[in-house]
Amino acid sequence: MNPWVVNLRDAAAGDAALTGGKAARLSRLARAGMTVPDAFVVTSAAFTAHFPAVSEVPAQAPELQPMLRQAIGAALLAQFPDNPYLVVRSSALAEDSAGASFAGQHESYYYVAPDDVPDKVVDCWLSLWSAPARHYRAARARDGAGRGVDPDPCGELAMAVIVQRMVQAERSGVCFTCDPTGRYPDHAWIEAAWGLGAALVDGRVSPDRLLLERGGTLVRREIGRKRQKVAATLSDPGDLRLEPVPLLQQTASVLSERDAADVLDKSLEAEALFGGPQDVEWAYQGQVLYLLQSRPITTKGPPRSRTPGADPAGRGPAGRWVLFKPLAENFTEPLTPMSVDLFRRVLPPIGRFIDGHYYLNLDLAARLLPLRWRADELVKVLLLREEPAALQLSPWRLPLALLGLAGLYLLDGVSWHRSARVTRADLQDYATLCRKLLAGRDEVPAVLHRLVVGSGHPFEPIGRRAYYLNVSAGRYFLLLGALGRLTARYAPGLDPQLVQSLCSGDGNTSSRHLVEGIRALAAIARGDAMLGEALAAGDPTALAAVLDELPPDHRFARALDAFLQRFGHRCSKEMELSTPRWREDPLPLLLMVRSYLRSPPGPPPDTHADYLLARNRIREALPRRWQQRLADYLIERIRYYVSLREDTRHYHTMAMDVVRTRLLGVEQKLLATRRLRVPGDLFYLTWDEVRDLEQARLGWHDVSARIRTRRQAHRRIAREGAPETIGVTPADAENVGATNGVDNLTGQCASPGTAEGRARIVLDPALAHDLEPGDILVAPYTDPGWTPLFPLVDAVIVELGSFLSHAGTVAREYGIPCVVDVADCTRTLKEGQRIRVFASAGRIEVCEP
Amino acid sequence: MSLLAYLLLLPASVWLLGAVFSLFDRGDRATVLGRIAVRGLPFVAVALVLGDRAAVPALAAAATVATAHVAWSWLSQAIVRRGRLHPNED
Numbered sequence: 040m041n042p043w044v045v046n047l048r049d050a051a052a053g054d055a056a057l058t059g060g061k062a063a064r065l066s067r068l069a070r071a072g073m074t075v076p077d078a079f080v081v082t083s084a085a086f087t088a089h090f091p092a093v094s095e096v097p098a099q100a101p102e103l104q105p106m107l108r109q110a111i112g113a114a115l116l117a118q119f120p121d122n123p124y125l126v127v128r129s130s131a132l133a134e135d136s137a138g139a140s141f142a143g144q145h146e147s148y149y150y151v152a153p154d155d156v157p158d159k160v161v162d163c164w165l166s167l168w169s170a171p172a173r174h175y176r177a178a179r180a181r182d183g184a185g186r187g188v189d190p191d192p193c194g195e196l197a198m199a200v201i202v203q204r205m206v207q208a209e210r211s212g213v214c215f216t217c218d219p220t221g222r223y224p225d226h227a228w229i230e231a232a233w234g235l236g237a238a239l240v241d242g243r244v245s246p247d248r249l250l251l252e253r254g255g256t257l258v259r260r261e262i263g264r265k266r267q268k269v270a271a272t273l274s275d276p277g278d279l280r281l282e283p284v285p286l287l288q289q290t291a292s293v294l295s296e297r298d299a300a301d302v303l304d305k306s307l308e309a310e311a312l313f314g315g316p317q318d319v320e321w322a323y324q325g326q327v328l329y330l331l332q333s334r335p336i337t338t339k340g341p342p343r344s345r346t347p348g349a350d351p352a353g354r355g356p357a358g359r360w361v362l363f364k365p366l367a368e369n370f371t372e373p374l375t376p377m378s379v380d381l382f383r384r385v386l387p388p389i390g391r392f393i394d395g396h397y398y399l400n401l402d403l404a405a406r407l408l409p410l411r412w413r414a415d416e417l418v419k420v421l422l423l424r425e426e427p428a429a430l431q432l433s434p435w436r437l438p439l440a441l442l443g444l445a446g447l448y449l450l451d452g453v454s455w456h457r458s459a460r461v462t463r464a465d466l467q468d469y470a471t472l473c474r475k476l477l478a479g480r481d482e483v484p485a486v487l488h489r490l491v492v493g494s495g496h497p498f499e500p501i502g503r504r505a506y507y508l509n510v511s512a513g514r515y516f517l518l519l520g521a522l523g524r525l526t527a528r529y530a531p532g533l534d535p536q537l538v539q540s541l542c543s544g545d546g547n548t549s550s551r552h553l554v555e556g557i558r559a560l561a562a563i564a565r566g567d568a569m570l571g572e573a574l575a576a577g578d579p580t581a582l583a584a585v586l587d588e589l590p591p592d593h594r595f596a597r598a599l600d601a602f603l604q605r606f607g608h609r610c611s612k613e614m615e616l617s618t619p620r621w622r623e624d625p626l627p628l629l630l631m632v633r634s635y636l637r638s639p640p641g642p643p644p645d646t647h648a649d650y651l652l653a654r655n656r657i658r659e660a661l662p663r664r665w666q667q668r669l670a671d672y673l674i675e676r677i678r679y680y681v682s683l684r685e686d687t688r689h690y691h692t693m694a695m696d697v698v699r700t701r702l703l704g705v706e707q708k709l710l711a712t713r714r715l716r717v718p719g720d721l722f723y724l725t726w727d728e729v730r731d732l733e734q735a736r737l738g739w740h741d742v743s744a745r746i747r748t749r750r751q752a753h754r755r756i757a758r759e760g761a762p763e764t765i766g767v768t769p770a771d772a773e774n775v776g777a778t779n780g781v782d783n784l785t786g787q788c789a790s791p792g793t794a795e796g797r798a799r800i801v802l803d804p805a806l807a808h809d810l811e812p813g814d815i816l817v818a819p820y821t822d823p824g825w826t827p828l829f830p831l832v833d834a835v836i837v838e839l840g841s842f843l844s845h846a847g848t849v850a851r852e853y854g855i856p857c858v859v860d861v862a863d864c865t866r867t868l869k870e871g872q873r874i875r876v877f878a879s880a881g882r883i884e885v886c887e888p
Numbered sequence: 889m890s891l892l893a894y895l896l897l898l899p900a901s902v903w904l905l906g907a908v909f910s911l912f913d914r915g916d917r918a919t920v921l922g923r924i925a926v927r928g929l930p931f932v933a934v935a936l937v938l939g940d941r942a943a944v945p946a947l948a949a950a951a952t953v954a955t956a957h958v959a960w961s962w963l964s965q966a967i968v969r970r971g972r973l974h975p976n977e978d
Binding site for chain 2 (some may be wrong): 385448449451459460461462464467485488492493495496500501
């Protein structure tokens, strides 16, 4: 046997000390009879011969010794006589161990021609000293030392290299034989995407996610929007092989139920072989299922709370942090590094971003508030879960707090009063400012600063000062509390739900106009046979073709154009700068039009009549005239601020659109100069890094590893979810909003009422194709991109949120029951299950299992 | 007495200037002027009590608030623009 090159199917390849964790495990799979691509391994002995001193970063790449070059040539000739494309993969000695996966830390090369293999072997070796790999090793060592378990979990520093036949995969993905988050014991997850698995592993696509019982029964299927894939064939050798997925395929399911069961079956065989839960990479070439890698699952932890430093990489800030609900409810996925970097520059210093989510500083809040609450009580209040039983003022902190408030009023009170009566004409100023900045030459952070914080000029029109408008609109919550206390004291017999029902907009909000716009588009499409058929058929490719052929003066084309002029900056997840807007990608919008076409929603409710009725009942219940006048004032102001809140959201998302457009302009230039290679990668850099790329202080090779590491981290965090608290675990936080047995779920009432119907679990509004009256929308979160779905359903249940949420505001406007903050409802409830919603009590009852 | 008038007129000045600065916004001008007239009432009340002696504390209170407002607008902007609030985050 040659000590430097061994066949993967030889018994020697199963020795991890010789071939590294990845190769050894692949060898065991191959020898157990599983379908693994042909390969040979350049062993760690060859590495050691070329790098005698591994503790230092090598000054230059070593020259390959003739003996090794000869051995590689012989192996290529013996195993790959047909001259195929190959994959050259790193297999470090510590890789894929139970202590450290090293996922994505070392290099792998695809589409390698046999002649290039020796060079790529050297490149793989050198990736052992790449910045991400060194950082990972340092973090693991720090983490291990801190816990007193294993100061060096990374083992010996050496690397073998696998040279493997490349699978020309049409479909690929990952299978977790147990749920890595620990939420679903006895269940497995499969992630699947089109093309090669590299796009999925690198976090470049949103894959389909399938939850299966370990017996093979499919429990749920989450369809991802798979916009791009890594092609199975190499069209451009200099390119990164990413190509767009045809429209029809983007929302199509990658795996049939039977294929998914086969993937799970093979993965469970791997689990049995290795004796523990596995994370298995798989790929289909035609109908042949290949296993490409199997590693132990290393991450597992509860998502609702986390202790500092509990991160697998040893990160995490000190202190106590609570998820900031008003931001968190807009999206469940973490923000990309670029969004975090830009937003952190304009957000107030009351919190910070951790893993792409914004957290409030609990210690700071405890110091600022003149109250004697325990940490767990404060957490519940900050999570907007419940009102405290009593204020429990702290006598020595109260004077300081009052003094601080008086000072703040002196400094900022003028703007506070000025923002109390903002007209819709004032808001138009914001649109004007956006157009001006879009055409300007300011740097991107300056643009965002100007749009969020303002110019600082004291005479600047209030409509251009997003920060004040947002604070202003939030006043309705205080006024609502005042009205509640007034009625509770002087009209104790009054139903408290009556007060809450006043918290809808004035019927003229931008959300209402948006829904009416989609309704109008559906009405026009209904009148055009060809367009109506294309929309109703549900074939996005055919729909795109029909739209392309529409003459510009066609009624639908004109209406769509007018709609996009007004609402083209909207989309789902609109706070995230990497999200395409409807103007760029109208498919989600057209799918909503299709939903309206299939099941036309009823006419908009006359909430004004309900409002008048509620107002009169409150007035009649109050005995004194001053009380009635005060109630009238509060009700008028509440209605005004609720409308302002919806309208400001419409205008302020224009800021995200402007910033995104400017970023895309920068990205185009970087792509043209080859400093970036893939559209979308810019959002995984910080602004300073982008500036360095622009000024050629950095190049593609400096940032490509960072981008890949951050994409992978983003994908991991998105999969695991954000903990609600960090550094503090209130005694009963686990129970708040949690499932109460299998038949009942509880949450908070955001819009009162009762409804019964089929649970329709929707994870992406663009993929909600067939909602019907009688359905109950079950969603992880809602933002204005979800608004058009509300008129289609009888009730709404949301995982995140509070009474202040967008979901509640819109549900109240449409008079439909809504329960928010129902933990894990998208996972606990089953698609099509019959449920009953008692929104006023914040309770959901499962009628059938 | 002047000091007391000054302290009383400080919040009244904030309230009044809130309406005065609204003249730069797009709201109905007549409504804004009406609001200014109403918010000037605390100044009228102090003038009725103190007579001529109200002039200094009234002007001082208005000047204090206007200066604080303008200074704070510029200062807070400068702090945010220089990125002093979140220097090193993940």
